[in-house]
Amino acid sequence: MKTTLVVLFITCSALAWGQNPGTLSSQPVVGQIPDHPQHASLHDMAPEQSLVGGSSYTYAQGERPLWEFGPVSEPVPLGDVARAYRKQKLTAKKAEIVFEKQGS
Secondary structure, eight states: OHHHHHHHHHHHHHHHHHTOOSSOOOSOOOOOOOOOTTTTSOOOOOOOOOSSSSSOOOOOOSOOOGGGGOOOOOOOOHHHHHHHHHHHHHHSOOOSOOOSSOOO
């Protein structure tokens, strides 16, 4: 146990020593923020581009009947799901041999 702690201590101290870049200057370093003067200036917008990829885009207005969307599925209540699961568990095939002691 002591050897493990000594090895862990030496490893951690070596890693901490490796993070020190050597001699650090005590002079402050002022960060320079890049200046982008044209970023917020007024300019023309880009020309309009089609998102659909061509001029053959058509659209229609109106309502579609519900039968076009496929069958409507009714949600099954959670109680019915639990009852079906319990019934399935009772009727499931049981193991013929039960081992009391497993492993060695």
